[in-house]
Amino acid sequence: MQRIRFIDRMAQGRMSRREMLASAGAFGVGAILVPVRARASGPLVCLEWAGYDVADYIPAFVEKHGRTPDFAVFGGEEEALAKVRAGFAADVMHPCNYSVSRFVSAGLAREIDTARLSHWPDIFPALKTAEGVLTDGRVVMAPADWGNSSIAYRPDLVDPAFAADPTWGIFFDDAYRGRVSMLDNELLIQIGAMVGGMSYDEAYALSGAALEQAARTWGRKGVEISRFLWTDASEVQQAMASGEIVAAYAWNDLVKNLQAEGIPVAYAVPREGLFTWFCGLTLLNSGRADEALAYDFIDAWLSPETGKLLIEGSGYGHANMKSFEIADPDAVAAMGLRDPVAVMESAILFRTPPDAVQNEHNRVWSDVKALR
Amino acid sequence: MRRTAGPALLAPAFLVMAAALAAPLGALVLLSFWTQTGFEIDRTFTLANYWRIVEPGPPTWWNGIPFPFAYPVPAILLVKSLAMSLTATAAVILVAWPMAYFLAFRVRRGKAAWIILLTVPFWTSYLLRVFSWKIVLGYNGAVNSGLIALGVIGEPLDFLLYNPVAVMITLTHSWIAFAVLPIYVSLEKIDRSLLEAAADLGDSRWARLRRITLPLSMPGTVAATLLVFIPTVGDYVTPTLVGGTQGTMIGSLVQQLFTRQDNAPMGAAVSIVMMLVIAALVLVFLRAIGWRRMRARAGA
Amino acid sequence: MSPRRDALTWYAVAFVAFLYGPVLLMPLFSFNDSNFATFPLAGFTTRHYAGMAANISMMEALRNSLTVALGVSAAATALALPAALALTRHRIPGRALVTGFMMLPLVVPSIVLGVALLVILIRILGVQLSLWTVAAGHLVVALPFSLAVLMSRLEGFDPSLEEASGDLGAGGFGTFRRVTLPLALPGVISSLLLAFIISFDEFVISFFLTGTRNTLPVFLFSQLRFPNRLPGTLALGSLILFGSALLVILTEVIRRRGLPADRAGGL
Numbered sequence: 001m002q003r004i005r006f007i008d009r010m011a012q013g014r015m016s017r018r019e020m021l022a023s024a025g026a027f028g029v030g031a032i033l034v035p036v037r038a039r040a041s042g043p044l045v046c047l048e049w050a051g052y053d054v055a056d057y058i059p060a061f062v063e064k065h066g067r068t069p070d071f072a073v074f075g076g077e078e079e080a081l082a083k084v085r086a087g088f089a090a091d092v093m094h095p096c097n098y099s100v101s102r103f104v105s106a107g108l109a110r111e112i113d114t115a116r117l118s119h120w121p122d123i124f125p126a127l128k129t130a131e132g133v134l135t136d137g138r139v140v141m142a143p144a145d146w147g148n149s150s151i152a153y154r155p156d157l158v159d160p161a162f163a164a165d166p167t168w169g170i171f172f173d174d175a176y177r178g179r180v181s182m183l184d185n186e187l188l189i190q191i192g193a194m195v196g197g198m199s200y201d202e203a204y205a206l207s208g209a210a211l212e213q214a215a216r217t218w219g220r221k222g223v224e225i226s227r228f229l230w231t232d233a234s235e236v237q238q239a240m241a242s243g244e245i246v247a248a249y250a251w252n253d254l255v256k257n258l259q260a261e262g263i264p265v266a267y268a269v270p271r272e273g274l275f276t277w278f279c280g281l282t283l284l285n286s287g288r289a290d291e292a293l294a295y296d297f298i299d300a301w302l303s304p305e306t307g308k309l310l311i312e313g314s315g316y317g318h319a320n321m322k323s324f325e326i327a328d329p330d331a332v333a334a335m336g337l338r339d340p341v342a343v344m345e346s347a348i349l350f351r352t353p354p355d356a357v358q359n360e361h362n363r364v365w366s367d368v369k370a371l372r
Numbered sequence: 373m374r375r376t377a378g379p380a381l382l383a384p385a386f387l388v389m390a391a392a393l394a395a396p397l398g399a400l401v402l403l404s405f406w407t408q409t410g411f412e413i414d415r416t417f418t419l420a421n422y423w424r425i426v427e428p429g430p431p432t433w434w435n436g437i438p439f440p441f442a443y444p445v446p447a448i449l450l451v452k453s454l455a456m457s458l459t460a461t462a463a464v465i466l467v468a469w470p471m472a473y474f475l476a477f478r479v480r481r482g483k484a485a486w487i488i489l490l491t492v493p494f495w496t497s498y499l500l501r502v503f504s505w506k507i508v509l510g511y512n513g514a515v516n517s518g519l520i521a522l523g524v525i526g527e528p529l530d531f532l533l534y535n536p537v538a539v540m541i542t543l544t545h546s547w548i549a550f551a552v553l554p555i556y557v558s559l560e561k562i563d564r565s566l567l568e569a570a571a572d573l574g575d576s577r578w579a580r581l582r583r584i585t586l587p588l589s590m591p592g593t594v595a596a597t598l599l600v601f602i603p604t605v606g607d608y609v610t611p612t613l614v615g616g617t618q619g620t621m622i623g624s625l626v627q628q629l630f631t632r633q634d635n636a637p638m639g640a641a642v643s644i645v646m647m648l649v650i651a652a653l654v655l656v657f658l659r660a661i662g663w664r665r666m667r668a669r670a671g672a
Numbered sequence: 673m674s675p676r677r678d679a680l681t682w683y684a685v686a687f688v689a690f691l692y693g694p695v696l697l698m699p700l701f702s703f704n705d706s707n708f709a710t711f712p713l714a715g716f717t718t719r720h721y722a723g724m725a726a727n728i729s730m731m732e733a734l735r736n737s738l739t740v741a742l743g744v745s746a747a748a749t750a751l752a753l754p755a756a757l758a759l760t761r762h763r764i765p766g767r768a769l770v771t772g773f774m775m776l777p778l779v780v781p782s783i784v785l786g787v788a789l790l791v792i793l794i795r796i797l798g799v800q801l802s803l804w805t806v807a808a809g810h811l812v813v814a815l816p817f818s819l820a821v822l823m824s825r826l827e828g829f830d831p832s833l834e835e836a837s838g839d840l841g842a843g844g845f846g847t848f849r850r851v852t853l854p855l856a857l858p859g860v861i862s863s864l865l866l867a868f869i870i871s872f873d874e875f876v877i878s879f880f881l882t883g884t885r886n887t888l889p890v891f892l893f894s895q896l897r898f899p900n901r902l903p904g905t906l907a908l909g910s911l912i913l914f915g916s917a918l919l920v921i922l923t924e925v926i927r928r929r930g931l932p933a934d935r936a937g938g939l
Contacts, residue, residue: 045884050893054729070884071729082631085411086787087794088801088883106411178530228534228616235506244511244530261706355410362633369620370445371434378762382770385755385815389774392812396788397780403791467687474684484861489688491865492913493695498873499892500909504694507701514697517712545694548687553862557824595820598778606781609875623781630787643784 044069044293047080047093047284056309061300069289069297075231077102078362084108084286091287091294096279097132098350100141103282105355110283111138116295119302122320126341127278131351143319144301145310146278146340148347149183151268152250152258157243166268169195170247172221181236181248182222184229186365192218194272205353207360219368229369240265252335256315276347278319278340311335317343404640413637421641446625446642450649453622456536456611457604460543464600465593467544468551472592473585475552476559487556490549498546502613505542509533509614534616542614543604551596558592559585590666598654605650622646699910720907727904733891734908737872740803740887744810745868751811752818752863757852759819760826761834775816785812786880793881801883809877814867821866825859826852 046053046069053071055062062068072090074080077099084090085106095103103109114120120128120142127133127143134140151170155163162170168191171182182188190203193214206214223229227245230236237254239245241263248254250267258265268274281298283291300306307323310316312331317340318324324332332338352358404421407414429442439447471490479486493501508514509532516528532538562585570580608623622642629639705717724730758764759771777785789809793799837847853860875889882890892905 043884072882072884073886073890076632078632078634082634085634086790223617226617227530228619231612239511242510242512242528244528359410359634362628363635366625366628366633367445369617370449370625371432372617372620378758378764381754381758381762382764385751385774385819386770388751388811389776389815392789392808393776393780393785394773396785396792397776399792399796400784400788467690470680470683471687474680478680478684487862488865490691491869493691498875499889500698500905501695504697507697508694545690548691553821553866554824557821557862592824595824599820602778603782606783608783623783626781627783630783636787639787640784643781647780647784 042288044092044289044297045072045090045287046070046297047072047074047084047088047090049073049094049279050075052094057306058297058300059305060303061297064296065293069293081106081108084284087286089286089288090284091289092297093282093284094144094279095141095282096277096350097130097141097143098277098352100132100280100282101135101352102355102358103284104135104140108284108286109140110285111140112142112283112298113295114139114142117142117299117302119299119304119320122304122322123302124319124321124340126344127319130278130344131349132278133280141280141282142298142302143278143280144306145280145316145318146276146343147252147314147316148267148343149249149251149275149277149350151247151270152240152255152265153247153268154240154243154264155266156264157246162247163266166270167195168270168272171249172218172225174225176247177225178227179244179246180226181228181230181239181245182226183249184231184369186361187249188222188229189215189219189361189365189368191272192222200273200348200351204351205357207353207357211360211364215364215368219365220371223368223372252315256313256334274347275350276343277350278317280319400640401644403637404644406637408635408637411634421638422645424638425641425645446622446645449620449622449625450646452620453605454649454653456539456543456621457601457607460540460547460604461597461601463540463544464547464551465555465597468548468596469555469589469593471548472552472555472559472589475556476562487553490552493549499609499613501546502542502610505538505545505614506533509538509541533614534618536615536618539611539615539619542610543607546610547600547604550599554592554595554599555589556592558589558595562588587666590661594658594661594663594666597657602650602654606646695913698906698913702907702910720904721911724904724907724911729886730891730904730908733886733888734912736803736885737888740807740810741868741871744807744814744871745864747807747811748814748818748867749822749860749863752815752822753856753860756819756822756826756856756859757848760823774819777812777816782813782874782876783880785809786877789877790880801881803883803885803887805881805883806878806887807871809881810871810874813874813877814870817866817870818863821862822856822859825856825862 048071050073053073055068058068069092072083072088074083077095080093080095081099081102084093084103085108093103093109100109123143127146128139130143132141133143151166151168153162153166153170158170159175170176171180171188172192172195189211190200190206193203193206194200196214196218203214227239228235230248233251233254236245236248236250237257240248240254240258241261247268252267255265255267281301283294283298287294302320304318304320304322304326307318307320308327310318311323311327315331315335317335319340324338353361403413405417405419407416407418407420424443425441425446427442428440429444431438431440432444432448433439434444434448434452437451441447475483475486506513510516511528511530511533513532515532516525519525520528566584566588567580570584575583606621606623606626608619608621608627611619611621612624613619626639626643626646629635629642633639700713702720703716703718704713705715705719706713755774759767764770786809789805789812790801793805793808794801799805834847834851837851873889874887875893878887878890879893892908
């Protein structure tokens with residue numbers, strides 16, 4: 001369309017040479033101009049985690065508009081970030097507390113007017129002001145789902161000593177070579193540094209020579225020990241079900257799913273600490289749909305019904321306090337999470353270092369894997 | 373024939389390729405001379421990205437081979453990917469050739485059915501096919517549970533999956549149909565009277581194979597070799613899925629540079645170097661086997 | 673002469689077994705009453721098929737993929753056939769160079785092609801990503817394959833047939849329709865099939881160029897990450913397999929109708 005309009009104007013001589021050069025030559029011009037002109041037209045486009053791209057999580061939206069938005073799925077935030085930065089026009093994105101700042105500093109996120117969200121008053125107060133939700137006093141992410149990252153293990157297959165005193169050291173232990181699986185993420189280097197005695201606050205912000213050193217010591221070792229570095233949950237879930245691996249980095253849903261299959265599995269509270277995170281919805285300024293649609297979508301995600309589904313189906317927590325009242329009490333109890341404040345105080349909340357450091361971590365992690 | 377007919381026939385395909393291939397690649401080359409600084413791209417012309425790939429430095433040892441580069445990752449991954457691809461290509465050709473021969477010389481009826489039979493599995497998703505290999509070689513997979521049921525082993529073998537051999541088997545499986553077709557086409561074109569004449573002159577089956585069939589099948593075999601070799605160098609999906617922690621390839625690096633590492637200019641430079649290396653190897657290969665002569669002979 | 677049952681025949685059987693063995697595990701596990709694709713089997717169920725049919729987004733992805741693949745297959749063959757004729761039959765200035773250029777996508781890793789296309793489509797032309805952009809990417813990858821297959825076929829037969837047709841007074845198009853096309857037909861069919869398969873299977877480029885409407889591989893990739901739906905995807909994979917098998921048989925039936933009864937041999 002843009003191109004046809006461009007040619008059209010050129011043909012009618014309504015475009016000066018200067019204008020033409022500017023439009024044709026400058027990268028990104030199209031991406032800046034189009035949203036302004038075309039906003040309030042197209043359908044809602046949501047960048048969503050693979051698996052969350054279904055009507056189940058947004059019943060209110062589907063009921064009101066008779067259809068789901070157009071979903072584009074991603075498997076990791078950096079992938080989604082690259083897609084948006086390359087010019088993909090999406091209205092809403094689903095980042096997490098530690099990754100939303102990447103979108104903000106790339107100039108892609110917009111402030112959310114919380115007055116337009118009917119469920120906002122029911123959100124846990126602590127989440128409303130948490131780092132990531134607020135940036136410079138403005139809400140850039142509406143918190144929705146939250147959960148943990150820890151070690152899921154097979155109590156019947158690990159050394160009882162590990163079960164008695166779980167440690168992230170299992171990912172660097174020769175005794176477990178080829179029998180554990182870590183997530184394919186630079187976090188492995190940071191966890192290694194923590195096993196080596198460093199605090200998370202130091203480890204996540206490692207840079208320069210110290211980061212290279214940690215990568216050589218812990219990164220390489222960890223990559224060697226893991227049977228594979230998992231990128232999709234089905235892989236690690238099946239490997240645990242079969243006993244191929246006895247422990248893995250995992251989110252709550254893996255434990256929930258394996259238990260439902262009747263497989264003995266436990267979720268560790270490692271001595272170095274348990275990680276926690278929360279994710280939410282962010283308005284992107286590349287969007288072309290009516291803003292009201294985007295707000296309806298976010299509001300649908302914040303509904304207690306969505307929370308009930310997350311709690312009962314995946315073992316995740318939800319930002320809406322009412323979710324816990326309407327969810328099956330057994331599911332709430334089994335999840336072991338009730339109050340996000342308590343969880344975040346007792347656990348380590350993921351953080352993201354400044355962009356330059358994060359890019360360095362990305363590069364070092366790539367290099368560590370390449371040298372295997 | 374009319375002089376203009378040729379260019380006119382060629383034009384549509386050529387223009388499509390110019391628009392959808394040359395222009396994007398031009399943009400890519402341009403990008404490789406720029407640099408990434410944070411979220412911005414610095415558009416000053418520089419060879420910095422290319423220099424970084426070849427910049428000398430203290431040697432990094434990888435599998436007993438020293439790589440004397442300051443940033444050895446692209447070089448190491450390129451060597452690794454080439455080694456994987458060459459081995460897989462050799463395996464594919466060795467497996468596919470006899471099948472193509474069977475198809476061309478033994479199958480009398482229903483050749484089309486055979487060809488379609490060979491292609492049917494390839495109508496299923498590539499990802500699912502790779503995934504089914506995980507089911508076969510997996511810890512609780514077909515091989516392991518079969519061997520356990522037979523009482524051969526007591527515990528599942530865990531060395532079947534997540535290693536270079538698994539990558540090799542999966543790649544072979546993925547590409548053999550592509551390799552069978554061109555070899556079959558060139559075998560099919562062989563003039564049967566040549567073989568009959570040789571038989572009449574007393575050549576044994578092996579002599580005919582060696583002196584007539586094999587040389588005349590070379591155009592198809594070489595085409596098959598290139599069809600498999602070139603794309604597998606850049607393939608990163610298969611090694612990632614079945615190669616375990618050793619599955620990082622040059623394609624993974626390019627993907628990482630364009631996404632996670634957020635350094636598209638460097639990614640562009642790495643991919644251009646990769647393309648040039650592949651092109652150079654292909655040219656050397658074609659020259660070494662005397663491609664021109666071979667084609668001339670096969671066409672005669 | 674009846675076909676010999678020798679080592680080579682057994683090899684072909686083994687080859688087909690190797691080709692089909694892993695693939696046939698898909699239907700097996702699609703009927704397995706468990707969310708995990710591991711032995712031993714847990715029991716028979718058809719629930720995964722019911723679940724799959726109810727999966728609207730999966731069906732939509734399938735439809736998208738079929739549409740794109742059919743379009744790409746037709747377009748690639750339609751573009752490649754005249755080009756192959758030009759390159760094998762006509763005098764083209766810089767023929768080797770042109771051929772080299774047309775074959776370039778074979779040396780360009782698909783990921784590079786995907787990203788390069790993304791940059792030019794979005795940042796320069798301001799086109800929104802859609803199935804059209806995916807199809808454009810697929811066309812670039814499929815065209816050289818079509819061209820290679822067709823050129824290989826056209827190089828294989830005697831140009832004197834065409835010359836004879838010309839001498840007998842047939843025009844350029846008449847010669848094409850009566851002589852060239854029938855001779856090239858096996859190549860055209862391979863080209864259609866190959867381009868279809870390439871497009872239907874393509875993941876990396878689709879991954880970068882897909883808008884909000886997924887093709888099947890992109891969809892499956894996302895589903896493999898979500899374990900509870902894995903058997904649903906295996907059910908779909910099985911159906912694709914059976915669908916294509918049906919297509920094979922149909923093709924064979926149509927082919928046999930055109931043959932004399934005594935030549936309608938076994939499959």
